Each structure stands twice: as C-alpha cells, then as structure tokens.
Amino acid sequence: MSRSVKLFFASFIVFGFLLSVESYAQQIAARDSKTPAKLNLGRAALPEEIKAWDTDVRADGKGLPPGKGTVKQGDELFQAQCAACHGEFGQGVGRWPVLAGGLDSLKADRPDKTIGSFWPDLSTVFDYIKRAMPYGNAQSLSNDDVYALTAYLLSMNDIVKDENFELNDKNFTSIKMPNASAFFEDDRDVAEKSFWGHEPCMKNCKPAVPKVTGRAISVDVTPNGKSGPKVD
Numbered sequence: 007m008s009r010s011v012k013l014f015f016a017s018f019i020v021f022g023f024l025l026s027v028e029s030y031a032q033q034i035a036a037r038d039s040k041t042p043a044k045l046n047l048g049r050a051a052l053p054e055e056i057k058a059w060d061t062d063v064r065a066d067g068k069g070l071p072p073g074k075g076t077v078k079q080g081d082e083l084f085q086a087q088c089a090a091c092h093g094e095f096g097q098g099v100g101r102w103p104v105l106a107g108g109l110d111s112l113k114a115d116r117p118d119k120t121i122g123s124f125w126p127d128l129s130t131v132f133d134y135i136k137r138a139m140p141y142g143n144a145q146s147l148s149n150d151d152v153y154a155l156t157a158y159l160l161s162m163n164d165i166v167k168d169e170n171f172e173l174n175d176k177n178f179t180s181i182k183m184p185n186a187s188a189f190f191e192d193d194r195d196v197a198e199k200s201f202w203g204h205e206p207c208m209k210n211c212k213p214a215v216p217k218v219t220g221r222a223i224s225v226d227v228t229p230n231g232k233s234g235p236k237v238d
C-alpha cells in the first residue's frame with residue numbers, strides 16, 4: 007500500500023473516532039437534558055408542497071381531479087405525443103411498450119399483457135400517464151389531457167366503442183376493465199391454511215446428520231488444487 011493510500015485510510019479512522027466521540031457526547035447530553043434532543047433539521051412541508059406530491063388516484067376513484075376529455079381529443083393528443091413510441095394504434099413501435107390488444111391471450115404461452123387485456127383498474131392508467139408520460143416529458147399533461155388520453159386508450163382496447171365518448175371524474179368508476187375479475191384479494195391465509203397451518207418447528211427440528219456417506223472430492227466434481235482447470 008502506498009504512503010498516500012495509507013494516510014488516506016488513517017485519516018478515515020481518525021475521523022470515524024472523532025465522530026463516535028462526538029455522538030457519544032450527544033447521547034449523554036440528550037440523556038441528561040429534561041427535554042428530548044431535537045435535530046433542528048429542515049422545516050414542515052407547506053400545504054402546496056404536499057398537494058403537489060399527493061396526486062395518486064385509487065381504484066375507487068379517490069384522488070381523481072375534476073376534468074374531462076373525449077376519445078377524439080385523446081386520439082389527437084396520442085398521435086402528437088405518444089404514437090412515436092407506442093404506435094398509432096398502441097401496437098408499440100420497435101420494442102416500446104404495446105398499449106392495446108392481447109385480449110384472451112393471458113392463458114397463451116406468451117401472454118400479451120396490455121392495459122386492455124391485463125390491467126384490473128382504470129385508475130392505474132390515469133395515474134400512470136399523469137405521473138410518468140410522455141416519457142422524457144413527464145407531468146406536462148393537463149388533467150383534461152389525461153382524461154382524453156385515457157378515453158382514447160379505452161377505445162383502442164375496444165372497451166368503449168363511441169369516438170364521442172367523454173370520460174370525466176363523474177363516470178370514471180363506472181368503467182369496468184375486462185380482466186378485473188381475475189384479480190382478487192390475497193386469500194392465502196384461508197386457501198393455503200392446511201399447508202401453513204401447523205406450527206413451524208423452531209428448535210430440535212432435525213436430528214444431527216448421522217453419518218457422512220460421501221465427499222464431492224472423491225467423485226471428482228470438485229477440482230483438486232493444481233489439477234483443476236486454469237481460470238484467469
């Protein structure tokens with residue numbers, strides 16, 4: 007080890023020692039003072055800051071902002087801002103994600119999991135687009151844009167048929183996704199009860215291995231010292 011490297015590591019050790027002395031002193035001070043120690047870091051978040059983060063939309067529609075948009079409006083937005091990657095009809099350009107089709111493919115060897123064929127809740131579509139798309143320019147869309155794009159995706163997936171259909175915060179939860187019923191609450195505590203039912207063994211579970219009957223080295227699966235293949 008060169009001298010400068012040694013010095014580098016030595017300074018870390020000294021620094022670490024000083025830090026631990028200091029934190030010990032702080033602990034003593036905290037223990038001795040009547041009021042609990044405060045870190046005095048940061049400040050309380052402002053309501054506007056919390057609001058800017060709190061944009062999630064839940065399956066029951068909680069969190070949906072007011073707004074509306076039609077399939078037609080969504081078509082225009084999609085062709086301008088999304089089709090370059092996802093394809094004019096959501097078929098996916100190159101290896102960009104496919105957004106439509108795949109209905110009834112879930113039991114196939116290679117299922118096509120799209121919004122239409124797989125996603126159980128429309129709220130995920132709204133939330134995802136609003137949060138993350140268009141890729142590279144996320145969170146640039148207005149709420150009305152996102153309603154319109156979601157309506158267009160419903161139409162591309164044949165979930166709504168009318169191009170004048172308007173999606174809004176009032177009718178949003180009335181849309182049922184084709185694969186919704188295939189998702190269910192985790193029921194393993196009931197469905198797998200017989201499997202998991204008995205108490206797990208925590209001590210003296212297995213008798214000690216009675217006798218070693220063979221060694222890997224004797225059947226030559228473990229290369230022995232110098233005779234093994236050369237590895238760079």
Ligand code: HEC
Nearest residue numbers: 087088090091102103119120121134135139140141142155
């Ligand atoms: C530059 C390419 C690009 C553009 C433009 C783009 N996306 Fe995407 N999109 C992606 C990529 C990449 C993913 C996958 C991201 C990931 O999995 O982390 C994705 C994922 C998605 C998904 C989730 C698909 C799934 O099944 O998981 C949706 C929905 C979506 N995009 C909608 C849109 C909409 C609507 C627009 C236009 C406003 C748009 N995207 C524009 C690249 C793009």
